[in-house]
Amino acid sequence: LPGWGRYNLTYRIVNYTPDMTRADVDEAIQNGLEVWSRVTPLTFAKTSKGIADIMIAFRTRVHGRCPRYFDGPLGVLGHAFPPGLGLGGDTHFDEDENWTKDGAGFNLFLVAAHEFGHALGLSHSNDQTALMFPNYVSLDPNKYPLSQDDISGIQSIYG
Numbered sequence: 001l002p003g004w005g006r007y008n009l010t011y012r013i014v015n016y017t018p019d020m021t022r023a024d025v026d027e028a029i030q031n032g033l034e035v036w037s038r039v040t041p042l043t044f045a046k047t048s049k050g051i052a053d054i055m056i057a058f059r060t061r062v063h064g065r066c067p068r069y070f071d072g073p074l075g076v077l078g079h080a081f082p083p084g085l086g087l088g089g090d091t092h093f094d095e096d097e098n099w100t101k102d103g104a105g106f107n108l109f110l111v112a113a114h115e116f117g118h119a120l121g122l123s124h125s126n127d128q129t130a131l132m133f134p135n136y137v138s139l140d141p142n143k144y145p146l147s148q149d150d151i152s153g154i155q156s157i158y159g
């Protein structure tokens, strides 16, 4: 099964970037998850301790027991692991980027929405307009960032 096999998931923000206020990080993460829950029966409950399905953290370079590393400013912005136990669903953002809630640096909401696509089981799309396209394009974060390609993809897993 490429997905979680259930609709009700939990997430935990393990640490916060100093680039933004905690409230703005919470909001960007919640909005990034809502992009997907709006088009599926998925629900996301925030926990502040213990193990959640989707453990979210800001990390640099080699970090913890994560098999993937970050590369300093620019380049790779984040990574997320497909659904599963342990590392499955976990989502890391490269702390060496400048995270913002607006158009400067990298918009956390946009990158989070993309990474959560991976955490839910989606891989990259070659549709240039798709949120799951490999490269960050600075979309207007107020515009609906999902393309039909993204919606078909997520609904094929969590229809």
Ligand SMILES: CC(C)C[C@H](C(=O)NO)C(=O)N[C@@H](CC(N)=O)C(=O)NCc1cccc(N)c1
Pocket: 074, 075, 076, 077, 078, 079, 080, 110, 111, 112, 114, 115, 118, 130, 131, 132, 133, 134, 135, 136, 137
């Ligand atoms: C091979 C992967 C670890 C690359 C990594 C990624 O795709 N993470 O999901 C990543 O950070 N990709 C950059 C592009 C690159 N430098 O390869 C990116 O902008 N990904 C986030 C993103 C955000 C919003 C929209 C889109 N389309 C992509």
Ligand SMILES: [Ca+2]
Pocket: 070, 071, 072, 073, 074, 075, 076, 077, 094, 096, 097
């Ligand atoms: Ca980087």
Ligand SMILES: [Zn+2]
Pocket: 114, 115, 118, 124, 134
């Ligand atoms: Zn990606």
